[in-house]
Amino acid sequence: MDMLIHEAARQAGLSKKAVQLYLSAGLLQPQVDARNGYHQFTGEDVQRLQQIRWLRQLDFSVQEIRAMLEDPSAAQYYILKRMTALREEKRRLDWRMAQLEQILEQDCLSPNSTALTPGPEPWHTPLPLDETDAYLIVSCFLGSLVQNVELNEYRRFLWQRLLKVVVAHQTPELAGLRDYIYSLTPEHAGQLFALCRRVVSEIAALPPQKVEEFSGRVLEHLDHNLSSSAAGRLKRRYECFLRPSIRLFDAETCDILREFTPLFSEYQDRLQAYCDAMLHRLQLPENAALCARLAAFFGPEFSPDQIGSGQLTALYSLSLESGKVN
Missing domain, CATH: 1.10.287 (Helix Hairpins)
Structure with a gap:
């Protein structure tokens, strides 16, 4: 049964003023009675208000609550x-x-x-990494592969083992990666996670017959981005976000992920094909100038004789410039 704002506020344990604030912030959108302009709140609206009240008690900002409710x-x-x-x-x-x-x-x-x-x-001194941080980092980079996996007892064991392996990487670079992710605004964090999901999902779905064409397109877009106003953002994204993660996904981490979900094995197979194609292209004489620019801009690890799969994967991420992610 619909109710007016006073009753909705009472049931949600809020003041009328607080409900009006959340309405003006767009945290909920109850129906409006066209005859008198009054909001008509449903039981679902009251439940939403209770969720908002709970999150506010936990010190989430209105902006953060909006981002969580929208996505x-x-x-x-x-x-x-x-x-x-x-x-x-x-x-x-x-x-x-x-x-x-x-x-x-x-x-x-x-x-x-x-x-x-x-x-x-x-x-x-930096706050030591714990399993909360490890959960964030793994979910950020590989969320599209692990988020829908049904957890049985063995997979729960593997997940906890994975988090412990990540925590064992107690390096200033990894702590910096965590701090960088947490420093982002809600808008930029959403863009960054979407970018990570896109990188993983597109490589995982890459047909073998399209690998050569795909790698050529990556280099074309990357060459364009390095010459654009986005270059500074790309360098910051690599140094603060991508570079610290490269050493994280070592042999032990990958072994656990392969056991955790077959999707990771499929992703790795496609990733290896992509890396082989990219390395071949970078070693061609016509791409020598681009290789020199990459090494000068991002570091010597991007020279053809040093570049590894982590850097090659980073190149695809860096070719996808949204124009907004810092």
């Missing part, structure tokens, strides 16, 4: 981002508690005390 698949990113922020906050609170306990136990504030020696502040 439920993006909710995972915002939840993981919030969990990491809380971990950092907890680390700071734990440090402050430890300092207060030291003051009490050592009587540091007495006139004759010389024991006031603050411990090292935790925010000067």
Whole structure:
């Protein structure tokens, strides 16, 4: 049964003013009675208001809530981002508690005390990676391959093993990758995840007879992007996002993923065919100038004698310039 805003607010546990705020922000769109202009709220609208109230209690912004409600698949990113922020906050609170306990136990504030020696502040060192971060990183790069896999007991075991392997890569570069992903605006994060899904899905669906044509098109688009205003964004995307991930997907990680889903094996087969075709093209004399530009712009790992499958895959991502992803 439809209801007016006062009743909807009461059932959702919100004030009328809060409901009006969420209406103006576009978080829900109840029907409007054409006779009087009043909003008519349904039970589903009340449920949506309760979801919004819950998310606001967890300190999500209105902008973040809008992004999650518009694209439920993006909710995972915002939840993981919030969990990491809380971990950092907890680390700071734990440090402050430890300092207060030291003051009490050592009587540091007495006139004759010389024991006031603050411990090292935790925010000067990166927050260590944990399985929350590993979940985010794997989902970001390979979400289209793993998101719809039915989890049985063995696959749950493999997934936990995979996360532990990723966590074991405790490098500043990987921590920087996590921080880069979390620094993005909701709009840019959505664009980046869509870009990753596109790279994986298009390579996974690449027919063998189209590999040569596909690799030629990648180089053509890449050459264009390096000469455009997008070049700076491409370099930042490689340095902050793509380069740190290359070492992450090593032999052990790939072995686990092959067991986790046959889709990864199919993806790897197509990826290898793409990499072989790309390497062949880069070694042709007519592409020597492009290779020199790649090595000068992105680093020596892009020279034909050093380039590996990680860099070759990155080239496809860098050829897909949306114009917005930082």
